[in-house]
Amino acid sequence: MAKTNTKELKGGLGAVKGLQVAGVSAGFRKNPERLDLALIVAPPTSTAAGVFTQSNFAAAPVSVSREHLASQAEGKGFRALIINSGNANAATGKEGLVTAKQACSLVSEIIKCDEEEVLVASTGVIGAQLPYKPFSVGVPLAVNLLGAGRGESISMGLSTAEAIMTTDTFPKTAARSFVLYAADGTEVTYTVGGMAKGSGMIAPHMATMIAVLATDARIEQAALQQALKEAVDLSFNKVTIDSDTSTNDSAYLIATGAANPKEALQPGSEAFEAFKAVLREVCQDLTYQIAEDGEGATKVIVVDVTGAANSKDADLVARAIADSPLVKTTVAGHDANWGRIAMAAGKAGASFKQEEVSISILDLEVFVNGTPVEFSEEEALKRFKERSEVFISVNLGAGEAATRIWTCDLTKEYVAINGDYRS
């Protein structure tokens, strides 16, 4: 059952056997040329899992999907996920809940399944009522396209990813195939594909704004939930753009079983571990794309904290550095002002002594065991100019725990994008 030959594929969700996807323009946005409704349909006997925002202001679609997943855990199947952009259906009270349920109901009528077998997600402006009409226009359109897009469709996968974009500048997709031996010794090629959106309001602590992963392996819901949670903890939960956590953060994982319908991957098996490793890779690929596309970003910042007393401290320090506006602006300004990294580490509330700390930026040592060391500012500037990734490493000298967090720099464009987002 060993994993072999992991291959990168194109098309994101379009690469996953058994899944049908489509992105259409339904009218949620003023611009009629922008896709704003994504529909994902899976064959009967599929399963799905989800992890959601921890916000007290969780959006209506998050509440409805939580309910529907609970029903699915009690025996219902998963058949479809409907996602709109342009409006988050968050902070919309009871009316928002009614609209989210109506959207599920409409999909269930057209594809003929139970309402509880449909999940829903929304992304966009918070606090405005989500109109129902675009669903009634867009869902039939999308269902028609599903036929055309059946199978391994790169273009359909991309347009689906495009339909969930807000301020993203490119659609984010990733996919990998891998080979396992079936019980009868034959080789089976499995696929994990996914898409994600989100470039601002990203500090999920639980899931990114919206990520949809899918595999053509057959996996029971409880095992799928566990695999999703583990993968999200090591990917989407480690990216932060602006420390803001969305009301709509949702990550879904769908298993169609189409690659080998007769045989489910069993938790604890070697095959399941192989699947989880590929799932993690796909999630980290999407996570990197989110950092790359941070609002106004020109650089990905990779923060590595080592030598922490425990993993909580490692996370606190890495997040304090990654969230610090002063660190993020110093990178935007191509300035190796590492004192701000020390400042951010110092405020994190972790347990360490400044005398034991070492810091490097752009692979240049700047502070070793509590003392500044000479480095070439010229060389730092050269590396800032040449590199699209800025590595910041901090060794706290307090233990063995380590973590990595992804973020991006903070530029004037972030402010421009967010200062007139609604207008």
Added chain:
Amino acid sequence: MAKTNTKELKGGLGAVKGLQVAGVSAGFRKNPERLDLALIVAPPTSTAAGVFTQSNFAAAPVSVSREHLASQAEGKGFRALIINSGNANAATGKEGLVTAKQACSLVSEIIKCDEEEVLVASTGVIGAQLPYKPFSVGVPLAVNLLGAGRGESISMGLSTAEAIMTTDTFPKTAARSFVLYAADGTEVTYTVGGMAKGSGMIAPHMATMIAVLATDARIEQAALQQALKEAVDLSFNKVTIDSDTSTNDSAYLIATGAANPKEALQPGSEAFEAFKAVLREVCQDLTYQIAEDGEGATKVIVVDVTGAANSKDADLVARAIADSPLVKTTVAGHDANWGRIAMAAGKAGASFKQEEVSISILDLEVFVNGTPVEFSEEEALKRFKERSEVFISVNLGAGEAATRIWTCDLTKEYVAINGDYRS
């Protein structure tokens, strides 16, 4: 002993009897026209108190001042405070500690007191060694000016406040006088004056970057320390510019006793309560000026949270809103996008139900008991244009606790200022 006639005064620390202050250009900065060294000298028998950053990367002057205050608690007096700008002497290892002590030693030799009777503070770039030479140039210069500035000197108070500025655009000073009856029934006029600096890297959790308060009342050190802590908790600890906590946050309170040397204000007395009220006013005045001068700021944002289950929850929610880059950019963009306020409240980790929450911005109700309400976008835009203060009020509907936090909007200029601070 009742307090009467609180009056606003000009000149900050210059208004406090017994205190001698001066600001000079000593050469810490490249620009020879900028003041960069402040000296504050108090008469023998004065007392001082201090509260400091909680950062693990506390700067060298913070460590030295903590030590010297401990000696003063054991019987030494307070005689002087020396502050440089242009270099924070933070993350500078053992060499930094030596320089901070040398600065105290130099002052003590010239004004003839013990080294432990001198306190020290620094503000500016982190991670560069602080040169000693400018002290040897600047301290004698400043001591000479002290004579000229003796007494209630407005201009000396202002130049001292100017000497501690970094990216501040104006010096921050405040002063008040008030009248109490002495034991023999005569009226005594007391003064509280202060200065502060700080416009970025402000989210003190303990004290602002640097604030110096002084009074001409006589107050024992332990009582002074308690009064300072209480005032800071309700002022500097409630302002946040960018969620970054400095390595150098320090607030000092000096009591010269010059207004009435024979009679100390006793903790618990009506007179002491009157003093504390005026001290809090002066601190809040300076706090407001810090928010007003937030790096790149065009508006002060005042966040009021009411109806919280407890004061910790109130603080969590108010701080989450005040620190949210998305809330701060929406104010910069004159956009009443209140959904982001809901988002920030939701992520704070406080205990409340969204169905119970009400939100208003610019005194317009936008969300009442969990439901959005219609409001005039035109009126909101008008108020954004007219007002220099933006009030955000959130009632969580979960209890009786409340708090107020001051912050400012986030503009492109913040990024510009911080992207090339060192260059």
